[in-house]
Amino acid sequence: MNDFWITLLISFKLAFLTTIILFIIGLPVAYILSFKEFKFKSVVEALTTLPLVLPPTVLGFYYLIAFSPDSVIGKFVDKLFGIKLVFSFEGILLASIIYSFPFMTQPLMSGFRSFPKNIIEAAYTLGKSKLETLFRVILPNIKSSVLTAITLTFAHTIGEFGVVLMVGGSIPGETKVASIAIYEEVESLNYHEAHKYALILLLISLFTLITLNLINKKLDYGTYK
Amino acid sequence: MITINVQKTLLTSTGKVVLKFNETLPEKRFFSIFGNSGSGKTTILRMIAGLTKPDTGFIKVGDEIWFDSKKNIYLPPQKRKIGFVFQDYALFPNMTVKQNILFAMDKKDLEFLDYLLKITQLKKLKDRYPYQLSGGQKQRVALARAIARKPKILLLDEPLSALDIRTRHILQDEIITFHKELNLTTFLVSHDYSEIIKMADFVFVLEKGKIVKKGKPDEVFVQSKISEKVKIVGEVLKIEKEDIIYILTISHYNDIIKVIITEDEAKDLKVGDKVLIAVKAFNPIIFKI
Numbered sequence: 001m002n003d004f005w006i007t008l009l010i011s012f013k014l015a016f017l018t019t020i021i022l023f024i025i026g027l028p029v030a031y032i033l034s035f036k037e038f039k040f041k042s043v044v045e046a047l048t049t050l051p052l053v054l055p056p057t058v059l060g061f062y063y064l065i066a067f068s069p070d071s072v073i074g075k076f077v078d079k080l081f082g083i084k085l086v087f088s089f090e091g092i093l094l095a096s097i098i099y100s101f102p103f104m105t106q107p108l109m110s111g112f113r114s115f116p117k118n119i120i121e122a123a124y125t126l127g128k129s130k131l132e133t134l135f136r137v138i139l140p141n142i143k144s145s146v147l148t149a150i151t152l153t154f155a156h157t158i159g160e161f162g163v164v165l166m167v168g169g170s171i172p173g174e175t176k177v178a179s180i181a182i183y184e185e186v187e188s189l190n191y192h193e194a195h196k197y198a199l200i201l202l203l204i205s206l207f208t209l210i211t212l213n214l215i216n217k218k219l220d221y222g223t224y225k
Numbered sequence: 226m227i228t229i230n231v232q233k234t235l236l237t238s239t240g241k242v243v244l245k246f247n248e249t250l251p252e253k254r255f256f257s258i259f260g261n262s263g264s265g266k267t268t269i270l271r272m273i274a275g276l277t278k279p280d281t282g283f284i285k286v287g288d289e290i291w292f293d294s295k296k297n298i299y300l301p302p303q304k305r306k307i308g309f310v311f312q313d314y315a316l317f318p319n320m321t322v323k324q325n326i327l328f329a330m331d332k333k334d335l336e337f338l339d340y341l342l343k344i345t346q347l348k349k350l351k352d353r354y355p356y357q358l359s360g361g362q363k364q365r366v367a368l369a370r371a372i373a374r375k376p377k378i379l380l381l382d383e384p385l386s387a388l389d390i391r392t393r394h395i396l397q398d399e400i401i402t403f404h405k406e407l408n409l410t411t412f413l414v415s416h417d418y419s420e421i422i423k424m425a426d427f428v429f430v431l432e433k434g435k436i437v438k439k440g441k442p443d444e445v446f447v448q449s450k451i452s453e454k455v456k457i458v459g460e461v462l463k464i465e466k467e468d469i470i471y472i473l474t475i476s477h478y479n480d481i482i483k484v485i486i487t488e489d490e491a492k493d494l495k496v497g498d499k500v501l502i503a504v505k506a507f508n509p510i511i512f513k514i
Contacts, residue, residue, distance in 0.1 A: 122315040
């Protein structure tokens with residue numbers, strides 16, 4: 001495989017893994033933030049939304065400081081698992097998870113919050129546990145929110161630039177992703193290669209959005225009432 | 226026996242209301258809670274269901290304690306043997322009629338499903354989704370679903386108020402059928418006194434969180450004790466003067482009834498009043514239809 005395809009592959013591997021891991025972490029977080037009341041809830045909520053407004057370089061900078069091999073956490077993870085958290089694929093994966101977090105939780109939370117409370121209560125009066133209600137009643141009825149969350153997370157991770165560059169350092173075959181490649185090709189006036197990357201990303205983004213719209217139309221069960 | 230002794234402070238649009246309900250009731254009866262909006266009647270139902278926690282008190286159904294604030298016992302709704310019918314149906318949009326009902330059963334009992342579909346006349350609609358049903362049909366599904374788990378107590382939160390009169394009548398009969406055939410203890414929250422007179426054995430009238438009256442529905446709603454033979458409850462639509470008499474037009478469900486009244490009687494009435502017409506001794510003409 002040549003460099004072009006390897007770079008694209010890293011982009012998609014990163015987006016794919018980020019989306020899966022974020023769905024597993026984001027679902028319970030979004031559920032708790034939507035339905036439970038607890039102390040410092042607004043602080044937790046602000047922290048999960050922070051990456052939306054924070055410049056990616058600020059996040060990347062603090063990430064480097066927190067997880068570098070000289071830091072406490074960096075040393076600990078390296079010793080325990082033998083994993084380096086900066087300038088490695090695992091590093092950009094963790095950074096992506098942090099950076100894309102709100103893109104998973106926000107659509108899920110708006111889905112949870114707009115779902116009629118009495119349908120949830122109806123399930124409880126029918127003897128269904130909270131977990132069963134979540135998976136058999138709530139999620140099947142907010143499929144479009146789930147789909148939006150997954151698509152946004154995936155697309156956002158594909159398009160990441162600043163954080164991945166700072167944390168990953170653009171190492172070919174390891175942390176160099178398509179969005180960075182385009183920048184580098186343009187820098188070296190290699191427009192032909194840049195075109196190839198850009199066109200593929202453009203087509204995939206367009207295709208994803210069209211599919212999303214089509215599926216969303218099919219998922220409609222009418223209004224809640 | 227069912228003991229319900231609960232207190233809760235509510236914040237309503239008209240200010241703070243302390244809701245109090247303290248009654249020991251026999252099982253297998255049809256109870257109704259009557260009151261205007263904001264009187265707290267739905268909250269009482271929700272406290273029985275475990276959907277709203279009372280501030281203090283005690284709920285005991287048979288031998289089971291569902292709530293005891295002193296001993297810190299609070300059974301979640303999942304563990305209470307109840308069926309709850311919401312005013313706006315609350316059906317699961319992703320499930321068909323049949324799936325909605327089956328989902329409610331702890332063990333899939335197809336024979337019972339058949340019985341429920343038969344009483345509620347939903348057999349032909351069993352594979353439809355909620356959005357493909359009318360309001361009356363949706364409420365039937367909600368009723369069948371609430372009963373699918375074979376509850377001890379059926380809780381109905383103004384289930385018929387959004388339906389037209391004809392549909393309301395059919396559903397009232399279906400509710401009565403279930404109540405009798407399945408030996409349910411039923412609580413109906415309603416602000417429709419004619420519905421309560423038709424269905425309930427006993428009514429509690431709630432005003433600003435307190436019970437102001439209770440008893441048999443016709444005794445509670447009808448002030449004077451008349452040993453009437455035939456009675457019609459309705460709403461005044463029109464009062465017209467014709468020579469020395471007045472003609473009163475009354476709506477009774479789908480029917481319009483005209484009666485003659487005297488000037489004295491007409492004085493106390495205005496359009497919109499609820500009235501009871503009673504005939505003591507008479508010789509009616511009866512047609513078989």
